[in-house]
Amino acid sequence: MPDLPPVPEAVAAGERPTLRVAALYPELLNIYADRGNLLMLERRCAWRGIGFALTRTTIGDELDPDGHDLLYLGGGQDRDQRLCAEDLVSTKRDAVHAHAARGGAVLAVCGGYQLLGHRYALDATTALPGVGLLDLHTERGEGRLIGNVAIEVELPGAGDPGERRVLAGFENHGGRTILADAQPPLGRVLSGHGNTGASGAEGARRGNVIGTYLHGPLLPKNAWFADWLIATALELPPGSLAPLDDALEDAAHAGARRAAGV
Numbered sequence: 001m002p003d004l005p006p007v008p009e010a011v012a013a014g015e016r017p018t019l020r021v022a023a024l025y026p027e028l029l030n031i032y033a034d035r036g037n038l039l040m041l042e043r044r045c046a047w048r049g050i051g052f053a054l055t056r057t058t059i060g061d062e063l064d065p066d067g068h069d070l071l072y073l074g075g076g077q078d079r080d081q082r083l084c085a086e087d088l089v090s091t092k093r094d095a096v097h098a099h100a101a102r103g104g105a106v107l108a109v110c111g112g113y114q115l116l117g118h119r120y121a122l123d124a125t126t127a128l129p130g131v132g133l134l135d136l137h138t139e140r141g142e143g144r145l146i147g148n149v150a151i152e153v154e155l156p157g158a159g160d161p162g163e164r165r166v167l168a169g170f171e172n173h174g175g176r177t178i179l180a181d182a183q184p185p186l187g188r189v190l191s192g193h194g195n196t197g198a199s200g201a202e203g204a205r206r207g208n209v210i211g212t213y214l215h216g217p218l219l220p221k222n223a224w225f226a227d228w229l230i231a232t233a234l235e236l237p238p239g240s241l242a243p244l245d246d247a248l249e250d251a252a253h254a255g256a257r258r259a260a261g262v
């Protein structure tokens, strides 16, 4: 663990921001160690003197539409997604939409990503409902799309204007996600499968709502993106966070890119 950087002046003076995160269904939507994404956020906040408040929200729980800066959903097996899908739609749909409508951030990985669309069709007769936060739907395809993956993304404030940055990770999904014409992807596939294995598109983004197939876990392998997410969720200018000693994180990113051949 690197040494803690100096506490920023505003934090020392008592203006301690706190990143408030709600993890949705953390015990059901957590494959490929997706909970590592939460640890990454917690550590990078702590190293900067930023508070971190985690709420675990599961089946039957109400979700406070104004209580969180970031909603997080990990990936899951079809059978666990089924439980979550029904609850998400019946108990939390309005709160999720209200959160997004006021600019709250959402990160959803794989199974969680699929549930942000309109539906996930498991076969010709069965479909799991989605909350419709992203304009897309998912259909189970022949075989699974598995392997290391790298995509290039352009996010407001992440690097110079127009700069494309790389996210690297690992994907394993049976679902193929089809974006509506007006729904932009998160990024362009450099290596791997992405949403369908053929479209060249990966993930989806609507403002601060992001869905992606990238496990990894995603954030430990892409520290720059973790910081973008923290800043965006806290409504701070991206790039304004105190720099950290990222020697290990940079090595993890380089390793993930190498694995994907990029």
Ligand SMILES: NC(=O)CC[C@H](N)C(=O)O
Residues within 6 Å of the ligand: 031, 074, 075, 076, 077, 078, 081, 109, 110, 111, 112, 172, 173, 174, 175, 176
């Ligand atoms: N890795 C995942 O989250 C898998 C999501 C979903 N069960 C699928 O196979 O498409």
